[in-house]
Amino acid sequence: MTAGCGGSSPAPAAPAPAASTPASSTASRSGPPGHLTPAAATAIVTRLWSRREVALSTLSGAGLAPIETAEAAAQDRAYVSEVRCGCAPQKDAHSVVSILPEIPRTSPQHAFFAQVRTQNLSTGDHPWYVLAIVRSAGSWRIAYVTGGGYTPKPPLSGLGIAVGRTAAVTARDRARMVHIAERETAWAGSHATHVTHTAYGATVRARAGLRVSADGVFGLTLPGGRVLACYTLHELDTYTIPGGLAQNDARQQWGPQLAPGGYRSIVVDSQEPYCAAGSGRGGVVPPTWLDYLQQRVAVTGKPIA
8 A cells, every 4th residue: 555655554454365366329328237238338348448548548537537437436536646646657558359248137236247358558468357337427437447367268257157148136136245345344354464664653553444335336146146246445544653744745745635734644545446256145255356456545634733
């Protein structure tokens, strides 16, 4: 977790040991997922991904606003801000190679998934990404993005998920997805190193958090009574030091989100997307299936009076 443009602290434990690391304007006006064809879903994702790539390459928050919501919006908005302030390097561009949509037959969220294979335009590598696409404010938007690895096989192939139409996602299924996210967050919090110290003498107290309403929990119904739950783990690090902490006028110590001044304490909120597959029942913590880069999304402080 990055504490500013230069400092860092250990992150809370990841949710659980990894089991695997494996469009047109007409399409944009398509109705709920039950009416989507795989071709229309592919066109939607192609359009959204292309617009996202343009916005990220030009560091345009305004370009992201109409095409993202939930976790994806928070992640990419914060990334653009970090690069603009010189606190993080800019990522390479990734063009679409292929898209595999997964469209639940019914969904309380009016959502579908897509596995997107891309090409890194600098290295030539072919990383996969897994996206959740939802209807929000009358249009299709990217709500969730996580990494899917570099293997030739699609990252969700080991879960028995079909390409195209998939099993219905009911309200009960979604409750099981939220249960997995809650259990994984509790696991992460209980296995973290809660108190650490920086090289410059600050004490860092870490805790894990989950924000279902803001970030969303997305998923698919799997064979064998399981569900795939994709959620966002927050690491909240509280920094304190005798005499207080400082942010200069250039905002170099703690990044662009914190105003200049002196602070009794500073809280850095970093989010990281995870996907886990399991029954969504009881106290069992299923292993992580996918995860992606941690992104600082907020920095707040208690000013020195």
